[in-house]
Amino acid sequence: MTIPKDLFFTENHEWISVDGKEAVVGISEHAQDELGDIVFVELPSVEEELDQFEEFGVIESVKAVSDVFMPVSGIIVEVNEDLMDQPELINEDPYGSGWLIKVEVKDKSDLEELMDSAEYKAFIEGE
Amino acid sequence: MDYVSNTEQERQQMLKEIGVEAIEDIFDSIPDEVRLNRELDVSEGMSELELKRHINKIADKNISLENYTSFLGGGAYDHYVPSIIDHLISRQEFYTAYTPYQAELSQGTLQVVYEYQSMISELTGMDVANASLLDGGSATAEAILMASRISRNKKVLISSALHPSYREVAKTYGKPKDLDFVEISIEDGVTNLEELEDNLDNDVAAIVVQYPNFYGSIENMEKIKQLKEEYKKALLIVVANPIALGLLTPPKEFGADIVTGEGQSLGNTINYGGPYLGYLACINDRKFIRQLPGRIAGATVDADGNRGYVLTLQTREQHIRREKATSNMCTNEALNAAISTIYMATMGKKGMKEVAEQSYKKAHYLADKIDELEDFEVVNSDNFFHEFWITTKLAAKKVLSNLKEEKILGGIDISRFEEEEGILISVTEKRTKEELDNLVRLLEAM
Numbered sequence: 001m002t003i004p005k006d007l008f009f010t011e012n013h014e015w016i017s018v019d020g021k022e023a024v025v026g027i028s029e030h031a032q033d034e035l036g037d038i039v040f041v042e043l044p045s046v047e048e049e050l051d052q053f054e055e056f057g058v059i060e061s062v063k064a065v066s067d068v069f070m071p072v073s074g075i076i077v078e079v080n081e082d083l084m085d086q087p088e089l090i091n092e093d094p095y096g097s098g099w100l101i102k103v104e105v106k107d108k109s110d111l112e113e114l115m116d117s118a119e120y121k122a123f124i125e126g127e
Numbered sequence: 128m129d130y131v132s133n134t135e136q137e138r139q140q141m142l143k144e145i146g147v148e149a150i151e152d153i154f155d156s157i158p159d160e161v162r163l164n165r166e167l168d169v170s171e172g173m174s175e176l177e178l179k180r181h182i183n184k185i186a187d188k189n190i191s192l193e194n195y196t197s198f199l200g201g202g203a204y205d206h207y208v209p210s211i212i213d214h215l216i217s218r219q220e221f222y223t224a225y226t227p228y229q230a231e232l233s234q235g236t237l238q239v240v241y242e243y244q245s246m247i248s249e250l251t252g253m254d255v256a257n258a259s260l261l262d263g264g265s266a267t268a269e270a271i272l273m274a275s276r277i278s279r280n281k282k283v284l285i286s287s288a289l290h291p292s293y294r295e296v297a298k299t300y301g302k303p304k305d306l307d308f309v310e311i312s313i314e315d316g317v318t319n320l321e322e323l324e325d326n327l328d329n330d331v332a333a334i335v336v337q338y339p340n341f342y343g344s345i346e347n348m349e350k351i352k353q354l355k356e357e358y359k360k361a362l363l364i365v366v367a368n369p370i371a372l373g374l375l376t377p378p379k380e381f382g383a384d385i386v387t388g389e390g391q392s393l394g395n396t397i398n399y400g401g402p403y404l405g406y407l408a409c410i411n412d413r414k415f416i417r418q419l420p421g422r423i424a425g426a427t428v429d430a431d432g433n434r435g436y437v438l439t440l441q442t443r444e445q446h447i448r449r450e451k452a453t454s455n456m457c458t459n460e461a462l463n464a465a466i467s468t469i470y471m472a473t474m475g476k477k478g479m480k481e482v483a484e485q486s487y488k489k490a491h492y493l494a495d496k497i498d499e500l501e502d503f504e505v506v507n508s509d510n511f512f513h514e515f516w517i518t519t520k521l522a523a524k525k526v527l528s529n530l531k532e533e534k535i536l537g538g539i540d541i542s543r544f545e546e547e548e549g550i551l552i553s554v555t556e557k558r559t560k561e562e563l564d565n566l567v568r569l570l571e572a573m
Contacts, residue, residue: 040442042417045279065442067451084413 003029004095008071008111009120010053015095016071016114018105025071026099027059027090030124035061038087043079043101050074052110057100059090072110074103190536192397196562197536200514200553201341202263202290203400204392206370206482207557209473212394212466221465230438236461237436240424243468247406250369250471250479251386252377254411258422258459259404259467263389264293266405267335267366268300269420269454270387273409274333274362275306276418276453282307282330286318288340289366291544297335306332316344316507316516324354331361333385338367338378342551343514344507348381355382369393369406371512373483385409394470395463404460404467417443420454485556486513489563493554496567503570506549514553516541521573523550533569 007015013031017024032038040060050056052073059066079101083089090098115123133141138150147153154162173181197205216222220235230237240258247256260266271283283301285294287310298308311323318336327334334355339345348365355363364385365378370392372378378386391403409415417440425439445452474482490513497517498505506516519526523540527550530537538552554563 040417060442065448 003117003121005117007095007117007120008114009117009123010069010071010114011123012069013124014068014071016103016111018108018111021104022077023072023074023103023105024099025101025103026094027068028120028124029094032091032094032098035059035066036063037061038090041083041087041090041100043083044076046076046078048076050076052113059087068100070103071114072103072108073106075106076101077104078102195534195536196558196566197397198538198552198554198558198566199397199536200343201539201551202292202389202391203397203403204368204370204513204553204555205397205557206392206394206486206555208394208396209470211473212469215469216462216466221462231435234436237424237438239465239468240422240459240461241426241436242472243464244424246468246471247369247390247408250372250377251367251383251406251408252379253383253386253408255416255419255423256406256408257419258424259390259461259464260407260421260456261458261460262401262403262405263290263366263387263391264296264405265300265456266387266389266407267293267364268297269405269456270364270366270385270407271297271306271333271335272300272304272454273415273418273420274364274385275301275304277414278332278360278362280330280332280360281305282309282328283333283335284309284311284323284326284331284361285335286311286313286323286337286340286346287546288313288316288318288342288344288346289335289337290341291546293337293366313342316340316342317346317510318351320347320350320354323351327354327358327361329358329360331358333362333364335364335366337388338365338375339371339512339514342507342516342547343511343553344516345375345510345512348376348378352382368512370479370483370486373479373481374487375483375512379410384415390463390467393467394473395466402460402463404463406467416440418453419443421456422459482556483513486554489513489556489558489560490515490552490554492560493552493558493563493566496563497552497570500567500571502573513555514551516547516549516551518549523548526550526570526573529573530566530569535566535569537566 007017009015009028013028015026015028038059038061042058044056050070052070054070055067056070057068059068080099192205244256248254260269275281283306285308301308309326312319336346336351355361362384363382365383366388367378367386368388369390387407389403390406395403409419423439425437427435427437429435441447443453445455445457494505494515497503502520504518506518523542527537527540538550541551542548
C-alpha cells in the first residue's frame with residue numbers, strides 16, 4: 001500500500017493536503033479498504049466553520065457507518081459533489097477524485113498534531 | 128413455551144440451585160431505604176366470573192358511538208369503517224405481526240407497509256413516505272426535527288391554528304434540540320400571514336401549518352407558498368387530514384416539503400384516543416430521505432430476479448447509529464397502517480373523494496343552519512372542510528351537557544385548550560340529515 005508523501009494524517013485515517021491557506025481532506029487508502037464498498041456520503045454545507053477533530057460528515061459502507069473528523073480547524077469552502085452520485089470514487093481513488101472537502105485552514109499549527117506519511121505508515125502497521 | 132407459573136416446590140428448587148435461601152436475597156444489592164418493605168396495595172385475586180362482572184361494570188361507564196351521535200373531531204373522526212377491515216386485520220399474520228427484527232422473513236408484512244407508503248405518497252402528492260409513526264402529534268414533532276436537521280436551523284414558525292396538543296408534543300420533542308418555537312397568532316380562524324411574513328428570515332427551519340387547520344379552516348396556501356419561496360432554507364411542513372386530501376389540492380402543489388399528520392381517519396375507529404398512526408411523507412431529495420425518521424420498506428429483486436421487500440436505509444436508525452440516529456423512532460404502527468391500507472384500497476380514488484365530498488356538504492349544510500340561529504355564530508364563514516368553529520352567547524359547557532342528555536356528543540369545548548372559546552363541530556359522511564336537523568332544533572330550543 002503506497003502512502004503519498006506531503007500529506008498529513010489523523011489517527012482516524014483522514015488525510016489532509018495543504019497548499020497555502022487552502023487544504024483538501026479525504027480518507028486514506030487503508031480506511032477505504034477497511035470500510036469496504038462505500039454507498040453513501042454525507043458532507044457539510046459550504047461556509048460552515050468547524051474545529052479540529054470535530055465531526056464533519058458521515059461515510060456509509062456496506063459494512064459500517066463512520067463519522068469523519070476535521071484534521072484542522074477551518075471553514076468549508078467546497079464539498080465533493082461528485083460523491084453524491086458516485087460514492088465509490090472514494091474506494092477507487094481515495095487520494096484523488098475521492099476527496100471529501102476543501103477547507104480554508106485557520107491555524108497551520110494544527111498540523112503539528114497530525115502524523116506525516118512515514119508516521120502514519122508505522123501507525124497503521126502497528127494497528 | 129407454556130405460560131404456566133411455577134409451583135412453590137419448583138421455586139425452592141431454583142433457589143437451592145443458585146444458592147440463596149429466599150427470593151429477597153436476590154435483591155440484596157438494592158438499598159433498604161429505597162425498598163417498599165410492605166405488600167403492594169392490590170386487592171386479592173378474583174375468580175373468572177367475578178372478574179368478568181367487575182370488568183363489565185367498568186365497561187358500562189363507557190359511551191358507545193353505536194348509541195350516540197357524535198360531532199366530535201379535533202383530529203379523531205367518526206368515519207364509516209367498512210366491515211372488510213375487521214375481517215382482514217383479524218388474520219393472525221396481520222394481528223400479531225410487529226415489524227420484525229428479522230424483517231425480511233415477513234414478506235407479507237413488508238409488502239403491506241410498502242403498499243401503505245405508496246398510497247400515502249399518492250394521496251399527499253409527495254414522493255416518499257415512511258412506514259408510519261405513532262400518531263399525528265409525534266409525527267408532526269418528528270417532521271419538525273427532520274426540518275431542523277436538513278436546514279441546520281433552530282427557529283420554527285408554528286401556526287397557532289395547529290392542534291394545541293400537537294404543538295405541545297412538538298415543543299417537548301424540540302426542547303432537548305434547543306428548537307426555538309415562534310407561535311404565529313390566528314385571525315378569523317386562520318393563521319395571520321402578515322405576522323408569519325414578519326417572522327420569516329434565513330434562520331427559519333420550518334413553517335408549520337395545518338390543512339385544514341385545528342379550527343377547520345383552510346389556510347391561504349398559495350400565499351404561504353409565495354412567502355416560503357423567498358426564504359430558501361425554510362421548509363414548509365403541512366399537517367394534513369388525509370380524508371380532506373380526497374377533495375383538497377395536494378400540499379405538494381403548494382410547495383410542501385414534508386406532509387404529515389394523523390392517519391386515524393383512514394379506516395381506524397376512534398377507540399379511546401388510540402392506538403392511531405402518524406403518517407409522514409417528503410419530497411424526493413437525497414437529503415430529505417436520509418433524514419426521514421422511522422422505518423421504510425423498499426421493493427427490490429432477489430438473486431433470481433423475483434420481487435421482494437426489505438427494510439431499507441436502516442443505517443439512519445437507532446439500532447445501527449445509536450445516539451447518532453436520525454430519530455429515536457425505530458418502530459411503526461403496523462396494524463393501524465394495515466387498516467389504513469385496506470381502507471384506501473377498499474374505497475379507491477372514487478370512494479375517497481365521495482367520503483370527502485359528503486362530509487364537506489353535510490358540514491356546510493349544518494353550519495349554514497346553525498349560523499342562522501340567534502345565539503350561535505360560525506367563525507369560519509364558509510372557508511372550512513368538514514369541521515367548523517362556532518361561538519355562542521350561551522355557555523358552551525351547558526350547551527354540550529344538554530346535548531349529551533339527548534345522546535348527542537355535540538363537539539369539543541375548545542376553552543379546554545385555554546386559547547379560544549366556543550365549540551368545534553365535526554361532520555362526517557356518517558351523519559344523516561335527520562341527525563343534523565335534530566341538532567339544529569335542539570340548539571334553537573336552548
